[in-house]
Amino acid sequence: MNSAVELRNVGKVYISARDGERVEALSGIDFSLRRGEFLAVVGPSGCGKSTLLSMIAGFSTPTTGEIMFEGKRVAGPGPERGVMFQDYALFPWRTVAGNVEFGPYARGIKPADRHARVQALIELVGLRGFERRYPQELSGGMRQRCALARMLANDPVMWLMDEPLAAVDLQTRIILQDELLRLWGDAGRNAERPTVMFVTHGIDEAVLLADRIIVLGRRPGRIKQVVDVNLPRPRAPLRNSPEMARLAAQVWDLIRDEAVQAITEESR
Amino acid sequence: MKPAATRFTHVIEPLLGLAAVLLIWELVSRHVGNAVLVPPPAIVWRAFVAMLDSDLPMDIAASLFHLGIGYGLGACVGLGLALLAASSQWVEAIVDPFAEFLRPISPIAWIPLAILLFGVGPAVPVFLIFYASLFPIFIATLDGVSRVDANLIHAAQSLGASRRLVILRVVLPAALPAVVAGARLSLGVAWMSLVAGEIIGGDAGIGWRILWYQEFFQMDRVMAGILIVGALGLLADSVLRALQRRLLRWHPSSAVTQS
Amino acid sequence: MNLLRVQQPLDVHLRWLLPLSTLVILLASWEAAVRATHTQGLVPLPSGIYRSGTNLTLDGVIFEAMSGSLQRVLIGFSIGALAGIPLGLAIGTIPVLNRSLRMVLDTLRSIAPIAWIPMAILWLGVRGNAALFVVAYAAVFPFVVNASQAAQLIDRRLVDAARALGAGRWVVIRSVLVPGCMPMIFTGARIALSFAWASIIAAELAIGIKIAGQGRSVAGIGQLMVETLYVKRDVDALVFYMLVIGLVSLLIDTGLRRVQQRLLPWNAK
Numbered sequence: 001m002n003s004a005v006e007l008r009n010v011g012k013v014y015i016s017a018r019d020g021e022r023v024e025a026l027s028g029i030d031f032s033l034r035r036g037e038f039l040a041v042v043g044p045s046g047c048g049k050s051t052l053l054s055m056i057a058g059f060s061t062p063t064t065g066e067i068m069f070e071g072k073r074v075a076g077p078g079p080e081r082g083v084m085f086q087d088y089a090l091f092p093w094r095t096v097a098g099n100v101e102f103g104p105y106a107r108g109i110k111p112a113d114r115h116a117r118v119q120a121l122i123e124l125v126g127l128r129g130f131e132r133r134y135p136q137e138l139s140g141g142m143r144q145r146c147a148l149a150r151m152l153a154n155d156p157v158m159w160l161m162d163e164p165l166a167a168v169d170l171q172t173r174i175i176l177q178d179e180l181l182r183l184w185g186d187a188g189r190n191a192e193r194p195t196v197m198f199v200t201h202g203i204d205e206a207v208l209l210a211d212r213i214i215v216l217g218r219r220p221g222r223i224k225q226v227v228d229v230n231l232p233r234p235r236a237p238l239r240n241s242p243e244m245a246r247l248a249a250q251v252w253d254l255i256r257d258e259a260v261q262a263i264t265e266e267s268r
Numbered sequence: 269m270k271p272a273a274t275r276f277t278h279v280i281e282p283l284l285g286l287a288a289v290l291l292i293w294e295l296v297s298r299h300v301g302n303a304v305l306v307p308p309p310a311i312v313w314r315a316f317v318a319m320l321d322s323d324l325p326m327d328i329a330a331s332l333f334h335l336g337i338g339y340g341l342g343a344c345v346g347l348g349l350a351l352l353a354a355s356s357q358w359v360e361a362i363v364d365p366f367a368e369f370l371r372p373i374s375p376i377a378w379i380p381l382a383i384l385l386f387g388v389g390p391a392v393p394v395f396l397i398f399y400a401s402l403f404p405i406f407i408a409t410l411d412g413v414s415r416v417d418a419n420l421i422h423a424a425q426s427l428g429a430s431r432r433l434v435i436l437r438v439v440l441p442a443a444l445p446a447v448v449a450g451a452r453l454s455l456g457v458a459w460m461s462l463v464a465g466e467i468i469g470g471d472a473g474i475g476w477r478i479l480w481y482q483e484f485f486q487m488d489r490v491m492a493g494i495l496i497v498g499a500l501g502l503l504a505d506s507v508l509r510a511l512q513r514r515l516l517r518w519h520p521s522s523a524v525t526q527s
Numbered sequence: 528m529n530l531l532r533v534q535q536p537l538d539v540h541l542r543w544l545l546p547l548s549t550l551v552i553l554l555a556s557w558e559a560a561v562r563a564t565h566t567q568g569l570v571p572l573p574s575g576i577y578r579s580g581t582n583l584t585l586d587g588v589i590f591e592a593m594s595g596s597l598q599r600v601l602i603g604f605s606i607g608a609l610a611g612i613p614l615g616l617a618i619g620t621i622p623v624l625n626r627s628l629r630m631v632l633d634t635l636r637s638i639a640p641i642a643w644i645p646m647a648i649l650w651l652g653v654r655g656n657a658a659l660f661v662v663a664y665a666a667v668f669p670f671v672v673n674a675s676q677a678a679q680l681i682d683r684r685l686v687d688a689a690r691a692l693g694a695g696r697w698v699v700i701r702s703v704l705v706p707g708c709m710p711m712i713f714t715g716a717r718i719a720l721s722f723a724w725a726s727i728i729a730a731e732l733a734i735g736i737k738i739a740g741q742g743r744s745v746a747g748i749g750q751l752m753v754e755t756l757y758v759k760r761d762v763d764a765l766v767f768y769m770l771v772i773g774l775v776s777l778l779i780d781t782g783l784r785r786v787q788q789r790l791l792p793w794n795a796k
Contacts, residue, residue: 277626278626281626282626282629284627285627285628286631289631305649305650358541358545361542362549366546369773372773372774373772373776374724374772374773376725376728376729377728377768377773380755380765380768381766383756384762385570459639460639463639463642464639464732467733468732475641478645479733481645482646482648490646494638494642494645495634495638497639498637501638502633502634502637505637
């Protein structure tokens with residue numbers, strides 16, 4: 001079976017804490033992810049993209065429909081689906097090394113066995129020398145790299161990333177995008193890559209990184225369109241190319257109206 | 269401003285303040301002229317030294333014993349109850365109203381009942397301290413736990429942590445700043461309850477001893493005892509503050525404020 | 528907040544049904560246990576508390592005692608405010624004063640107010656002023672601490688702005704310092720009041736025990752409780768008094784909070 005993730009008619013309804021109203025965050029979501037595919041999810045504020053990711057990660061359950069991962073129903077979080085959060089969610093009381101080793105530690109791997117892997121990962125993300133530092137001592141970009149290393153420590157087959165680069169400045173973001181592509185295997189062979197679901201506000205970012213882009217609409221959150229990004233890999237050299245710009249404009253056209261709507265509503 | 273000068277003033281000024289207070293004390297004492305009514309500083313000091321040789325160590329030990337047991341029990345129960353309430357909405361729905369109901373009833377109000385039920389003795393201060401320390405810690409822990417960033421828990425779960433691991437290794441450390449703040453607050457209340465409990469319903473400890481000296485009109489010892497109570501309270505809080513600094517090295521705000 | 532993976536929020540009805548039913552079960556089993564072991568009079572029980580409560584309320588003694596205690600709380604609280612606020616503001620605005628008095632004040636603040644009772648009795652007699660001393664002592668420090676902290680946190684630019692507009696020192700104090708510090712001082716007032724309330728009871732208990740059995744008139748709720756403890760030995764009445772004390776404590780704190788909201792509407796808390 002080639003699909004890593006399958007969503008069948010998934011919907012999510014909230015009861016608003018403020019006024020008790022029913023809010024339909026997502027409705028009729030139907031798609032599947034191939035193994036090794038890099039999928040980006042974009043959409044205006046309030047379209048439910050983070051909710052979608054949260055359900056695939058197992059933090060919440062859909063109100064309707066079902067979510068399958070590798071053929072089995074998703075019943076909760078698990079180490080095979082690694083997650084990266086927008087605000088890093090690093091454990092502030094643990095050092096960089098302490099954070100990175102948490103996954104193996106939680107799964108019962110002994111200190112002697114996990115030390116080498118943790119060290120290798122820290123070097124891989126370029127944090128050598130910072131093993132004993134606490135998250136509060138690190139810059140945004142470094143924290144994100146630490147969060148990445150932490151996720152990779154369990155060698156998950158799927159990466160779920162919720163706007164992971166939203167909180168860093170533009171220059172750092174470009175550097176991290178390149179690193180992300182490198183670590184994922186942008187230049188390598190298809191079959192060995194992890195499956196990625198990448199939620200972002202940045203359309204340029206989506207076009208740069210992904211094989212396919214799902215555009216969500218809001219109220220209720222549903223799939224507006226699926227855009228194929230038929231650009232060759234490795235992608236990093238294609239940054240700022242006309243083909244990318246054209247695709248980005250195409251995606252933006254799909255979102256623009258609802259995005260404007262979202263802004264005027266948010267300021268209320 | 270030269271750094272050396274300000275460092276000097278930082279040491280000198282508190283001493284000047286202390287000297288000023290001692291001077292005023294001495295003057296008042298001379299003016300009143302009655303060493304029993306207002307014992308002058310020198311006599312109080314001598315009384316303190318004499319007490320050191322006789323009952324003081326034992327009294328302090330007794331007080332610390334009361335405090336240790338009462339506070340330890342109160343902290344454990346408060347913490348455990350809060351964790352239970354945090355993990356089960358049923359428990360929270362039941363316990364929280366009772367906690368809110370009991371909170372306005374000051375521990376002092378319990379003293380007569382405690383005396384009636386337990387008799388005059390160590391049980392009164394210990395029970396009082398237990399009751400006094402329980403609430404701040406319970407409330408602070410519950411609040412701290414509920415404020416734990418959900419993403420931290422999610423992250424741990426995604427990394428494969430079991431429920432037990434999530435509670436012990438993520439929720440508890442994350443809630444620790446709030447818990448420690450609650451612990452410092454409850455120590456203050458506990459200390460006051462200790463003294464009140466010993467004075468009114470105890471038969472040992474520094475609080476009880478102060479009253480004992482008053483019976484014999486040894487007011488110099490009474491005064492010394494009062495100051496010792498203050499010093500011990502200060503010491504206890506300093507210990508807790510140092511512990512707080514040590515445990516929360518990693519805390520970003522490092523809002524380990526002065527007091 | 529829940530530590531489980533996914534959990535629906537508790538049904539609205541259960542939120543009050545659970546504690547209510549637990550309370551009923553608790554009270555019922557408490558009543559049954561005491562009656563079964565024939566320990567009425569030795570151990571309080573719900574029906575006894577209710578009975579004592581109604582008797583004492585109708586009696587009126589409790590109101591007299593309560594008003595006596597509250598009077599002293601009010602006076603002590605006022606003394607604490609009058610002494611504490613200016614001192615706190617001074618410490619907060621004059622760094623020299625802050626540095627020199629900090630150690631002394633911290634030590635004095637650590638002395639549990641009730642510890643002064645033996646000296647206070649000697650100086651002011653047992654009639655009521657000793658208790659007042661303890662209350663005032665307890666009330667002073669929250670004001671000092673909060674006022675000084677508030678003064679230190681005042682935005683310097685507000686002071687500069689006032690000065691630039693031509694305000695002299697006293698005007699600055701009146702129009703910038705005091706209003707700016709009010710929110711924190713009010714919080715200090717609430718703390719001071721709760722300390723004062725606890726202290727009056729402690730002081731009255733201590734004094735009451737000293738003079739127990741000497742047949743003097745009851746001056747406050749603390750002395751009333753002591754009399755009930757040693758003379759009347761009414762366990763249920765004691766619990767009733769405790770509940771009343773808690774009620775009054777709640778009322779004064781709620782009252783003060785309302786006042787704070789009224790007087791300081793710009794400080795949404």
